[in-house]
Amino acid sequence: MLTVYGFGASGNCWKVAQILRSTDRPFAWIEVDSNAGGTRTDAFLAVNPNGKVPAVVLADGEVLTESNAILAHFAEGTAWLPAPGLARTRVFEWLFFEQYSHEPYIAVARNWIGYLKARTRYADRLPEVMERGYRALAVMERRLAGADWLAGGAPSIADLALFAYTHVAHEGEFELSAYPGIRAWLERVRAIPGIEPLG
Ligand SMILES: N[C@@H](CCC(=O)N[C@@H](CS)C(=O)NCC(=O)O)C(=O)O
Structure with missing residues (x-):
């Protein structure tokens, strides 16, 4: 199971939820209010030292950050991302x-x-x-x-x-x-x- 740390109002976080839905990957969502200091806690900085959502924790514990890198990661091998070239x-x-x-x-x-x-x-x-x-x-x-x-x-x-x-x-x-x-x-x-x- 994938875990997404995201803020529901954020377009950057929307990208992640959307590519996961569009590639049929179930995920758990942990809401982090980036406007209310939620990305600056010690607990969240341990997930993403850059203090920003979205962040995705993979099943093996690897953490992905940067919304557009996350889009590319989950789009690999699908029609959402052409082959290299x-x-x-x-x-x-x-x-x-x-x-x-x-x-x-x-x-x-x-x-x-x-x-x-x-x-x-x-x-x-x-x-x-x-x-x-x-x-x-x-x-x-x-x-x-x-x-x-x-x-x-x-x-x-x-x-x-x-x-x-x-x-x-x-x-x-x-x-x-x-x-x-x-x-x-x-x-x-x-x-x-x-x-x-x-x-
Ligand atoms: N380049 C990052 C930007 C992420 C970003 O700016 N996230 C905002 C919410 S949309 C945030 O977490 N801001 C908290 C902060 O900067 O303290 C991405 O695309 O993932």
């Missing part, structure tokens, strides 16, 4: 894009505005976070205006990774009306059998 590299491009250019802005705005209701506390940082978030959405729109999926011609973990926070971007007050390619893609991902969106 250019097609796989295209998937990885989007995974790294998500972590460096998308999640730090879209997830953070959602957490500050939608979850913590702390708009005033972060008023000085929000404009830049929103601007960078829209920049990431524009990159996605360029691809999705002419393609059904982010990488290649079929759904992959690139789509799961980017769906995680894009489908709840409105909770961070991102307006998607000017991004028809993204909106159509969100519906395509929602329509994949077994997908259980966050919101």
Whole structure:
């Protein structure tokens, strides 16, 4: 049995639950509220010294961290991840894009505005976070205006990774009306059998 340490409201943790559901792996979930210090306890730091969820404990006790690495681990050998080569590299491009250019802005705005209701506390940082978030959405729109999926011609973990926070971007007050390619893609991902969106 796999054990997932995760926070139910988190898109990063959603990715892990979704790939486990999509590859028919049962798992136990231990809820850790990362907004309430749950990732900073000695007990949790013994699981992930980096103090972040998600973390997955395998049957042999090995611990996996970093949501997109976890996606790749469980997608290995399935249609969610192409074989090594250019097609796989295209998937990885989007995974790294998500972590460096998308999640730090879209997830953070959602957490500050939608979850913590702390708009005033972060008023000085929000404009830049929103601007960078829209920049990431524009990159996605360029691809999705002419393609059904982010990488290649079929759904992959690139789509799961980017769906995680894009489908709840409105909770961070991102307006998607000017991004028809993204909106159509969100519906395509929602329509994949077994997908259980966050919101
Ligand atoms: N790069 C990490 C980011 C994980 C992350 O930021 N997790 C947040 C919750 S979504 C967290 O645990 N934050 C607690 C903290 O930073 O103290 C991943 O993709 O797994």
